[in-house]
Amino acid sequence: MQRPRVILNFAMTLDGKVSTVRRTPSGFTSPFDKHRLLEIRSLGDALMVGRNTLQIDQMSMGLPDDGLRQARVRRGQSEYPIRVVVSNSGDLDMNSNIFKHRFSPIVIYSTTRMPENNQTKVRARAELHLSTQAHLSINEALNDLYETYQVRTLVCEGGPQLAKALAELDVIDELFLTIAPILFGGTGAPGLLGASETFLPSSRMYRLESMKVEGDECYVHYIADRAPCTTPTRLS
Numbered sequence: 125m126q127r128p129r130v131i132l133n134f135a136m137t138l139d140g141k142v143s144t145v146r147r148t149p150s151g152f153t154s155p156f157d158k159h160r161l162l163e164i165r166s167l168g169d170a171l172m173v174g175r176n177t178l179q180i181d182q183m184s185m186g187l188p189d190d191g192l193r194q195a196r197v198r199r200g201q202s203e204y205p206i207r208v209v210v211s212n213s214g215d216l217d218m219n220s221n222i223f224k225h226r227f228s229p230i231v232i233y234s235t236t237r238m239p240e241n242n243q244t245k246v247r248a249r250a251e252l253h254l255s256t257q258a259h260l261s262i263n264e265a266l267n268d269l270y271e272t273y274q275v276r277t278l279v280c281e282g283g284p285q286l287a288k289a290l291a292e293l294d295v296i297d298e299l300f301l302t303i304a305p306i307l308f309g310g311t312g313a314p315g316l317l318g319a320s321e322t323f324l325p326s327s328r329m330y331r332l333e334s335m336k337v338e339g340d341e342c343y344v345h346y347i348a349d350r351a352p353c354t355t356p357t358r359l360s
């Protein structure tokens with residue numbers, strides 16, 4: 125099945141946590157990193173997140189930087205990436221920030237478990253793809269994004285449950301990580317792939333593409349160490 129190139133972008137504490145035990149909103153990095161996040165986001169034809177990240181971080185999934193939007197248009201992309209959300213339960217809060225903005229299409233992959241009243245409301249704002257299975261297939265969603273929406277580069281901003289699903293399928297092609305100078309602690313606080321005790325089917329190997337330091341933060345860019353090796357993404 126054809127699929128887009130998948131770029132994962134996360135911020136992590138020195139003790140390898142991406143959130144707290146209580147799954148509080150993220151926001152523990154510098155303004156420089158927040159702009160870098162937008163820079164990475166701007167590379168994607170689409171931006172994908174899981175339901176919890178969407179709602180906890182109150183994301184509009186936009187691109188509030190005129191220069192980055194203009195650069196997209198010059199590259200032949202739409203001004204804003206398509207916004208993609210995955211949720212098995214379909215239990216989406218219709219007051220979420222994402223539904224308040226109409227700057228780009230919203231595409232939701234869910235299951236027929238989505239409450240009927242939500243289905244009606246979501247269809248008024250978004251394109252809804254419902255699987256009849258208990259769990260949607262991320263592989264099929266990636267293929268649909270490629271075939272139906274011509275998405276060739278997908279940026280995923282998490283959260284960890286979604287990142288784990290992508291890692292299980294071994295479809296994370298590039299990984300941008302910000303290491304922030306802070307410790308959270310807490311065995312229940314998720315790492316990049318969540319707090320689950322289960323291993324991946326096998327280890328996934330990456331090669332260091334670049335490393336940069338700004339202030340007290342470190343930015344690393346890894347690419348998957350598997351054939352075929354394609355040209356890695358370049359940030360300005």
Ligand SMILES: NC(=O)c1ccc[n+]([C@@H]2O[C@H](COP(=O)([O-])OP(=O)(O)OC[C@H]3O[C@@H](n4cnc5c(N)ncnc54)[C@H](OP(=O)(O)O)[C@@H]3O)[C@@H](O)[C@H]2O)c1
Pocket residue numbers: 133134135136141142143144146147148149150173174175176177178180181210211212213214215260262281282283284285286287289314318
């Ligand atoms: N540090 C960072 O860079 C960063 C980045 C992102 C998020 N976070 C933090 O991470 C925390 C949220 O973590 P999380 O793991 O709960 O977030 P998540 O992956 O965004 O959300 C999990 C939910 O998304 C849906 N989902 C995820 N993977 C799916 C799959 N393969 N198929 C179908 N649905 C899927 C499910 O929704 P349903 O329950 O509706 O089925 C699942 O319960 C928040 O505190 C957030 O701030 C941090």
